[in-house]
Amino acid sequence: MEQLTLNISNKSEVKIIAASSYNFQIELLEKMGKDDLPDILNISKELSEIYGNHIMIDERNVMKYFNENTLPFLARYNKKIIGYIIGVPLEHFNEESWCKYDTNLNKKNTIYTYAFIIKKKHRKSGGYGKTLKMIYLNWAKKRGFEFVTGHVAQSIVKNFKAKVETIKVFSNWYGTNIPFEYYRRKL
Ligand SMILES: CC(C)(COP(=O)(O)OP(=O)(O)OC[C@H]1O[C@@H](n2cnc3c(N)ncnc32)[C@H](O)[C@@H]1OP(=O)(O)O)[C@@H](O)C(=O)NCCC(=O)NCCS
Numbered sequence: 001m002e003q004l005t006l007n008i009s010n011k012s013e014v015k016i017i018a019a020s021s022y023n024f025q026i027e028l029l030e031k032m033g034k035d036d037l038p039d040i041l042n043i044s045k046e047l048s049e050i051y052g053n054h055i056m057i058d059e060r061n062v063m064k065y066f067n068e069n070t071l072p073f074l075a076r077y078n079k080k081i082i083g084y085i086i087g088v089p090l091e092h093f094n095e096e097s098w099c100k101y102d103t104n105l106n107k108k109n110t111i112y113t114y115a116f117i118i119k120k121k122h123r124k125s126g127g128y129g130k131t132l133k134m135i136y137l138n139w140a141k142k143r144g145f146e147f148v149t150g151h152v153a154q155s156i157v158k159n160f161k162a163k164v165e166t167i168k169v170f171s172n173w174y175g176t177n178i179p180f181e182y183y184r185r186k187l
Pocket of ligand 1 (some may be wrong): 047050055113114115116117118119122123124125128129130133150151152153156159160161162
C-alpha cells in the first residue's frame, strides 16, 4: 500500500455529476487520491468475495481501472463511497478470449462494464444503483460510445429494463458455475 500511494496525491480529483439534498452524489473520478483509495479497495474486496480472481481490484491493479482512460463513477453517501461503476473501452481486453465474439472489437465504439458494485446495506433501496448506472450510461454516450457491453448472470440480465442483445452465453463463467451472458446494449 505504501508503495502504491507514493505517486498519488492526497486528494482525489472528481467532477460532481449529480447531487441530491440527501447527502448523496455521483462523481466522475478523474484522478485517484489517497483519501479515496482505502474505501475503494474495501468495496472491491466485496467484489472479489463474489467473483474470486475474475474481478479482482486490489492494491496491485487499482490504478489500471481508475484512470483517465476509463470511466469510473463513484456513488458517495454522507461523504463515504458506497459504490462504483467502471467502464473500460472494449479494446483494453483484446487479449481475452471472450472478446473475439464481439464484432465491434477494434471499432472503438464500445464501453465494457468491468465492475458495478453498491455496498450491501445500500442495495435495492434508495435508487443508488439505478442512479449510478443511469449516469454512467449517459456519460458513455456523451463520450461518443455507441454500445455498452458486459457479462451478467442470466438471472439478472432478464430483469434489465432496457432491451439488450445476447452476444454469447458462457455456461460456466470463470468457474462460478453460473451461466453468464455477454450482452450488448445500444446507447
Ligand atoms: C449490481 C448492483 C450494484 C446493483 O445494485 P442494486 O442496488 O442491487 O440495484 P437494483 O437491483 O436496484 O438495480 C439497479 C440497476 O442495475 C442493474 N443491474 C443489476 N446488476 C447489474 C449488472 N451486473 N450489470 C449491469 N447492470 C446491473 C439493474 O437491472 C438496474 O437497472 P435497470 O433498472 O436499468 O434495469 C448490486 O446488486 C451489487 O453490488 N451486487 C454485487 C456486485 C455484483 O455482482 N456486481 C455485478 C458484477 S460486477
